[in-house]
Amino acid sequence: MFKPLTQLGTAAFVCSVFASAAQADKLQDVLDRGYLIAGTGSTNSPWHFMDANNDLVGFDVDMLRLIAKGLFDDSEAIEFVNQSGDARIPNLATDKVDVACQFMTVTAGRAQQVEFTIPYYREGVGLMLMADGEYADYDALKAGGSGITVSVLQNVYAEEMVHAALPEATVDQYDSVDLMYQALNSGRADAAATDQSSLRWYMTQNPDRFSDAGYGWNPQSYSCAVKPGEQRWLNFVNSVLHEAMTGVEFNTYAASFEEWFGVQLDPPQIGFPIEYK
Template sequence: MVKSKSMYAVWLSVILLFVLAAGCAKTDGPQTASAPGNDQDALKEAKGDGPLQRIKNKGKLVVGVKTDYNPFGYIDEKGNNVGFEIEMAKALAQDLLGDANKIEFVSVTGTNRISYLQSGKIDLILATMSITEERAKEVDFSEPYFKSGVQLLVKADSTIQDVADLKGKKVIVVPGSTGDLGIAKQVPDAELVKLQKTSESVQALKDGRADAFAQDNTLLYPLAGSNPEFKVVGKPFAELPWAIAVRKGESELVDWINANLKKWEDQDYFYELSEQWIAPKMPKEFNPSDFLRRPKK
């Protein structure tokens, strides 16, 4: 537990640094066009018409989620949204609206999730979203709930062993993902093949249109487990915490989300979800305490 507690402190430090950096960026020059909207939100909040009340008024929580990211958010054989983050979203709806079914799931990708949020199409993003300095300029983040690192999915007979072997190779990435940003930075000589969907990425790797697929290891291990023609290689890199994102200035929503995250941590709810959704699909050395929030002991 000491390791988990230390890791959690590091997560919070990362958030603080990003928030401070984003805040400083705002003061360097004219306010952006979104500033008046934020002022209006603050005014509505003062009048009792903040984001929580608006969600209550419409009677449902609209959440941007992944639909191709097993085990966090995907569509099962019955056509239902399921996964680790789906259960988190339902628990939020239960807390705010008294009914876990008063929720609408909107499928998002790494390239459209922020625009969906800013346009009001969704209330929040709960979609394997890691905290970065650039994203913190566009959205407000909750405290983290999970941490993942990027690794490589390759064919079982591939000689690629780590990112250093990707020079001059074709590497599949999801646009806007941590893998996309990490590979571009670490291996500028790699040729990026940008595909939106996991299914497309897997098929491209099978067809030989690329040499590797760089993505969060929590997605790659389940893929390798169900596709023996693949294996996961390399040490994790670009390790960043995941958090829930809301529109800029919606502090009431952030506080409510953080209160739920703390409650779930104390109840060890994240571990329960991990045992149900993640652990069965990860290698034996997977230790939940290295990746998610656990009770402080």
């Protein structure tokens, strides 16, 4: 039979609940520590890579610095943990990092293991062309039919993915990104199917050499992630990212977007919040 808690028992239970909540307050833990511990990679431009000065840079890195700035008004109050892609979720689960921003695609399966933030980038596949090549744009490639060859990174879904955009094209798969781009440079491929972020980065670095065919498909959302159950911490990181894209830190976000992707963003419309339209 159920027995009601005594006053003392009730008080002890409530204290226990609040103690547990306090222990689980990641935001306060980070503030008390005085710096952010952030997980990301170091080998994938324009997201996270080492520059000529051996400094960690990239769009993911800029997003993490925005979080540090929101916490401490200091974008340098941050310790980076260099991690592989398969360490992103385990490092969150074991508290080795406070947050991971590492071009992490949102999936339903991953959402059962981490708490995803709001997306800070929408990825997709694009077609890279040589600026002085035979084919000027997507329409020209599609008109080329079976005479078109597309290089792509080797993947079980690679042929299906390319044929979603160019149904008749010949698909050449390569086991490295460098070989995929070499095929385009050497003329063995008429186009390279690659992430649109990579396409924009290569065009930014080589504006007279490469061009965008002007067609994108296979959308994916990139979000940061935190450990499950840390709602206050998740709310804070979401607030930072939201205001970076729509509010007080828009200029910082827009400058980073232009640096890494070569695209100037239009300022958010003033007036009624566009999120609710």
